[in-house]
Amino acid sequence: MNEVSISVIVPIYKIEPYLSKCIDSILDQSFTDFELILVDNESPDNCPLICDEYAQKDNRIKVIHKEHGGLLSGRKEGLRNANGKYVAYIDGDDWVDKFYLDILFILAEVNNSDLVVTGHFREFDGKIETVKPVYTGVFEENEIKSSILPKVMYNGTFCEPEITTYVWSKLFKRELLKKIIFEVPDEIVMGEDAAITYTYLSISKKLTISRIPLYYYRQRDGSILKSVKTPKVEYYRLGLLKDFLEIKLSPLLNKKNLNTQILYYLYSLILVRSGGLIHDAFGNIIFNPFLKTEKNSKVIVYSSGSFGRHFISSNSKSNFFKIVKWIDFDFHELNIGDNFVEPPSFISNTEFDFLIIASLNPSFVKSIKAELTLMGIDPKKIVQINTDEKEISRLLVKLGFENKLTQ
Incomplete structure (x- = not known):
């Protein structure tokens, strides 16, 4: 041709x-x-x-x-x-x-x-x-x-x-x-x-x-959960990606900048693939990215989008959080396990410990937080994702990535 x-x-x-x-x-x-x-x-x-x-x-x-x-x-x-x-x-x-x-x-x-x-x-x-x-x-x-x-x-x-x-x-x-x-x-x-x-x-x-x-x-x-293998296989594949990006981009970027960029990119992929809570190669939860929350915290989850569904599905297996409600302004009938999406209605701040907006899109999170606050939700209870570079570096080392990301 x-x-x-x-x-x-x-x-x-x-x-x-x-x-x-x-x-x-x-x-x-x-x-x-x-x-x-x-x-x-x-x-x-x-x-x-x-x-x-x-x-x-x-x-x-x-x-x-x-x-x-x-x-x-x-x-x-x-x-x-x-x-x-x-x-x-x-x-x-x-x-x-x-x-x-x-x-x-x-x-x-x-x-x-x-x-x-x-x-x-x-x-x-x-x-x-x-x-x-x-x-x-x-x-x-x-x-x-x-x-x-x-x-x-x-x-x-x-x-x-x-x-x-x-x-x-x-x-x-x-x-x-x-x-x-x-x-x-x-x-x-x-x-x-x-x-x-x-x-x-x-x-x-x-x-x-x-x-x-x-x-x-x-x-x-x-x-949403396509081709997710064992954590060990997932982290091996991410290691290949990390090595490739380092080799190809290191001639153009200084070491600190490149390490930081790759660190946050890997972290975002791991969060998406894990559904929020991060497991080690043996399937044990080793990192909770939702600041201030703890095991058995009473949580309201906002978002029935892809990450929200993955989060609910993952938590249904681990029972790490106690899900009080699953809500979305753009309400669609949906259930995963014992969790059913509901349209936001009156929510008392005393019935939950934290509210997680299940999205990694910062603009979306900011917008939804503003709307929930207008509805009377205590903004101090709306959870932030942990993005501390040092803590993420230590996490990646635990997962088997080379220590150079912390340097």
Whole structure:
């Protein structure tokens, strides 16, 4: 196939109910100079058949059937078969706006950028949230190295990176992407997007960031706890990610800055994967990130979103906290074990010890705290996440990470 402007790569595995919507949204693009590469990761459902049927109808589609591997292996295989000047990754259970490729291409060409970053929509349980980058603009190589990379994973506010890790809200130059992606170990299956995005950024000469949301990210209920193995396996995988980021970014960042960024990024991943309470390699709870709370504290939990559900599920197994109520302003009927989501109603400050807003998004937490305070909740009882660098460093050492993160 001759070179096209954009190669769209879609890794596919066990997403049959969502795949057609994804493919249709790509084929319906206002921008037409693209090829669509569907990478079937030996999916055991009807995804392979769906891919082949679409390929018979549209000659822009190329289907690759490969042995089962992780998401990263699918992205690599797609790139090996790509012919575009640029590459856009789309996950097979997501979908995109009609003008997605059009706007990405314009932003890249007008600004002669190696990397384009945009906003996105996050869909979960029928609710759609708009997520936009904090900063926008065009950044030259010197600005990338002096201003973006030193804050790319941690900008001083926990869980508020300068640039999100996701490869699917971005446009890459194919030849530049080929220089880094094949060096990322296939064994990295936690934070693989960070390994690609941040390493790619480190060799980019021009970056464009736009707030326009064009990509619809589907947070599936079943994916909240996806592929979580034993803690030992999880921490081993995170160790691979840490080592890779250190090797690739150390030539551009001073040791203290890089260690701090990686420390907070690993901590955020561990919190998300654990559901809040952190376990050691043997499954024992060794760290409670919710300040002031203790075992058997009477707790109200706010949020029925992905992290809230994970938190409730995790606590149902450990019974660390005594859950008094589970609430959400955006009420949906839901139960996990003996816990049922309720719409916020009158809550007496005497019936609970603490209220946990189950989210790692600082802006969301601030907003909900303000609303709960207006409803009479004692703000002193609303819990903060522990973000003390020294305590997190000691935690990571306990989990088996090298001591250099504390230096």
